[in-house]
Amino acid sequence: MKNNKLQYYFHTLSGSFELSVEAHNKESSAALYELHSIFFEIEGNWFVYDDSNIHYVTMKMKEELRLYTNKYRQIVPQINQLNAKISHMNCGEGFALLPVKPVSTIDRLRVEAAVLESNLPNRKSTGDDFSSDDIGDDFFSDDIGKFRLQIQGYNFFSPRVDVKTKIGPSRRQDRKCRFCGGTSQTGAKFKKKAHAIPESIGNKNIICNEECDACNEFFGVTYEKSLVEYFNIYRVIDGVKSKEGYPRISYQNGYAFHSNGVAQVYSEDIIEDEHGNVQIKLKSNEYFNENYFYKSLCKMALSVIDVNELPSLQRTLKWLMDKYEAGVDLPLVGMLISPAGYESEPKIIIINRVDDSLSSPHVLCELRVGYYKFLFILPYSDKDELKYSSKNEMEELFKVFPQFSTDVGWIYKKFSVNKMVKPVFAVNLNNSQVEP
Numbered sequence: 001m002k003n004n005k006l007q008y009y010f011h012t013l014s015g016s017f018e019l020s021v022e023a024h025n026k027e028s029s030a031a032l033y034e035l036h037s038i039f040f041e042i043e044g045n046w047f048v049y050d051d052s053n054i055h056y057v058t059m060k061m062k063e064e065l066r067l068y069t070n071k072y073r074q075i076v077p078q079i080n081q082l083n084a085k086i087s088h089m090n091c092g093e094g095f096a097l098l099p100v101k102p103v104s105t106i107d108r109l110r111v112e113a114a115v116l117e118s119n120l121p122n123r124k125s126t127g128d129d130f131s132s133d134d135i136g137d138d139f140f141s142d143d144i145g146k147f148r149l150q151i152q153g154y155n156f157f158s159p160r161v162d163v164k165t166k167i168g169p170s171r172r173q174d175r176k177c178r179f180c181g182g183t184s185q186t187g188a189k190f191k192k193k194a195h196a197i198p199e200s201i202g203n204k205n206i207i208c209n210e211e212c213d214a215c216n217e218f219f220g221v222t223y224e225k226s227l228v229e230y231f232n233i234y235r236v237i238d239g240v241k242s243k244e245g246y247p248r249i250s251y252q253n254g255y256a257f258h259s260n261g262v263a264q265v266y267s268e269d270i271i272e273d274e275h276g277n278v279q280i281k282l283k284s285n286e287y288f289n290e291n292y293f294y295k296s297l298c299k300m301a302l303s304v305i306d307v308n309e310l311p312s313l314q315r316t317l318k319w320l321m322d323k324y325e326a327g328v329d330l331p332l333v334g335m336l337i338s339p340a341g342y343e344s345e346p347k348i349i350i351i352n353r354v355d356d357s358l359s360s361p362h363v364l365c366e367l368r369v370g371y372y373k374f375l376f377i378l379p380y381s382d383k384d385e386l387k388y389s390s391k392n393e394m395e396e397l398f399k400v401f402p403q404f405s406t407d408v409g410w411i412y413k414k415f416s417v418n419k420m421v422k423p424v425f426a427v428n429l430n431n432s433q434v435e436p
C-alpha cells in the first residue's frame with residue numbers, strides 16, 4: 001500500500017504544530033483520506049491544492065473535524081489536539097497547512113508572512129491578491145506596508161537546529177574569538193566545542209567556532225549558571241535532557257525531578273487560593289544573578305550574529321565581558337509563555353536592521369525555549385538612538401514587527417541588578433507558569 005503516511009505542518013497566528021498519522025490497514029487508510037478531505041476539495045479523483053497553502057477556518061471545517069474526532073480518536077489519537085486547536089480559532093482565521101515543516105529561515109518567514117497577510121483585515125474582506133503594483137503613497141502607513149518594510153529593512157537569521165550548524169571558520173588557525181579578539185597567533189586556544197546556545201538548555205547542534213576556550217570557560221562559570229538556574233524548573237516540567245540526563249534539583253524546602261515522562265515537584269510551601277489555584281514555592285540552593293541571565297541571552301545572540309555587525313557592537317562586547325558592569329538604561333526584555341508554540345530544541349532568531357534610517361533596534365533577538373519566548377535587544381549598539389528601556393518604546397516596536405503583537409500576554413522586565421541572590425521560584429499549577 002502506497003501513501004500510508006500523512007504528515008501535516010500547521011502554522012497559525014498563535015504558533016505551529018505537526019501531525020503525523022500512519023495507516024496500517026484499510027480502516028486507518030480510510031481515516032487518512034477522510035482527514036485530508038476536511039482540508040482539501042476533491043475534483044474528479046484528485047485533491048485540489050492551492051500554491052498559497054493558506055486555508056481559512058469555517059464552521060463546516062470545525063463541525064467536520066468534531067465529527068471526525070469522535071469517530072477516529074482511537075485510530076488517530078493526535079486528532080484530539082488538532083480538534084482542540086481548530087475549535088478555538090475564529091471562523092475566517094487564516095492558517096497555513098504544509099506537508100512538511102519549513103526548515104530554512106526564509107521558508108519559515110514566507111509561511112509566517114503568508115499567515116499574517118491572510119489575517120489582515122483588508123485582505124480578508126476583498127479576497128484580492130496583494131501585489132506590489134498596489135503600493136501607493138500611503139504604502140508605509142498600513143499594516144501590510146509595515147510588514148513589507150520589515151522584510152526590506154532587515155536581515156533575518158536563525159541557525160538551523162535540525163542539522164549541525166557551525167558558525168565561523170572550521171580551521172582553528174583561521175578563527176578569531178568574537179568576544180576577546182584572540183587568535184591562535186595571539187595565543188588563544190580553540191580546543192573546546194563552544195555551544196552558541198548552552199547545551200544545558202537543550203541545544204545540540206549550534207556550535208560557535210569563534211569562541212576561544214578562555215571565553216568559553218568565563219561564560220560557563222559566570223553567566224550560564226544563572227541561565228541554567230532560571231530554566232531548571234522548566235527543564236524538570238518539560239523533561240529536557242542535558243548531557244547529565246534529566247535534571248534532579250534539590251531546593252531548600254523541597255525537590256523536583258523528571259522520571260518516566262512525569263515531572264514531580266515536592267515543596268513544604270504550597271498555597272491554594274479560594275479559586276483552587278495552586279502555587280508551589282521553591283527556595284533555590286543556588287545563586288542567581290538577573291543581570292547575568294540577560295548577559296547570557298545577549299551572549300547567544302553575539303555568538304550567531306553576522307560577524308560584520310560586530311564592529312558597531314564593541315560597547316556591547318565590552319559590557320558583556322565585564323562581569324561587574326551591570327549596565328545603565330538597559331532595554332526591557334519581553335517574556336511570554338506561548339502554550340501553542342512548543343519548540344523541542346531552543347531556537348534563536350536574529351533580526352538585524354540594515355537600513356540606518358529606521359528608528360527600531362539595530363539588533364532584535366528572539367529566543368524560544370520550550371514554551372517560553374524571550375524578546376530582547378542588544379544594548380549599546382552604535383547604530384541605536386533609542387534605549388528601549390520603557391514600555392512605550394517596546395509597544396512602538398511591536399507596531400514595526402506585527403508578528404510579535406499577535407501573541408498576547410508579553411510581560412516586560414529589566415534585568416539590571418548585578419547581584420547574586422538565592423531566588424524563590426513560584427510554580428503556578430493552573431497554567432504551569434514559573435516566576436522567579
Ligand SMILES: [Zn+2]
Pocket residue numbers: 177178179180181182188211212213214215216
Ligand atoms: Zn575569547
